[in-house]
Amino acid sequence: MRKLPNETPSKPLDRAPHRKCILTGESLPQEALVRLALSPDNAIAPDVRAKAPGRGAWISVDRSALETAQAKGILKGALARAFKTGTLTIPDDLAGQVEKALERATLDRLGLESRGGMLLTGSEKIETAARQGDLNMLLHAADAGRDGSAKLDQAWRVGSDREGQDVRGQILPVDRQGLSVALGRQNVVHIGITDKRAAGRISHMLDRWRHFIGSDKVGGASDDGGEAEKKVA
Known part of the structure; x- marks a missing residue:
């Protein structure tokens, strides 16, 4: 690899x-x-x-x-x-240029991690990894269905022994089309990161992007960028 x-x-x-x-x-x-x-x-x-x-x-x-x-x-x-x-x-349009550059850098990182075999796509594969405790980070496209996201969130809580806690995947500031292009795959709606160092790399870049655009522009986000960083450390 x-x-x-x-x-x-x-x-x-x-x-x-x-x-x-x-x-x-x-x-x-x-x-x-x-x-x-x-x-x-x-x-x-x-x-x-x-x-x-x-x-x-x-x-x-x-x-x-x-x-x-x-x-x-x-x-x-x-x-x-x-x-x-x-x-x-x-x-x-400097602010717009910064936002586009942060988006591009984050999506490029996702693409690199994908080609390196560090992440999963497809709800069934992600759910299996989540229930087995193999998931370090969970991401949802901005236009992901609520039911599908909730199902994977629950699988992650079960697999990481955090049932009853408010642990959910992060909702990305990009839709499934943007994710599909970034990863070179079709219909990417959810992403599971299995490698903890990869989760840390993605988390750093995603946090910076989300901060710049403002959390109010990203629907119902969740938690675990910070969790990934703690595991990396």
Whole structure:
């Protein structure tokens, strides 16, 4: 089995490198923030994978706060200080670009884990793994049926000895069509992650994406991104 590129650290977030948000001044683990980069033509662009060369600027705010900071000119001033230049261009749709980049990075990670054999699709396979206690993370498409999701949630609670607890799979900010394209499979409605390190990698990226778009835009989400991180640690 080929080794997947690891876009998140093997260390828990509390021991990962910290960066300071240019808008709030808060210092947080690097993987919880979004990096903004300055292109050779002095244009600001999202660099959510933190791969672009040169100096970067980090933000921890959600989309609404970023749009407000840009509209009030606060973002431009903060970026000018971070990059030590006043000659920079901020695209009007920067917040939209960041959201799309976070979505793409998360779906790409799911695709990589799928090709590496780290996850399951298909309700029957997921339910079997859940009842056997082999599931580390459970995800549902945004348009998944309530009954189907509830059945898998219950199987997961039974298999992990957490009956009676509010343990449910996370509802993703993407529908089954988007998941199907990302995984290169047909009609992907539910995803079960069996490998705990893969669950941690996905959880880090999904948490950052969900934070940026705002939890109110993701229907009835559940729990266990945090559970996955604890197991990885």
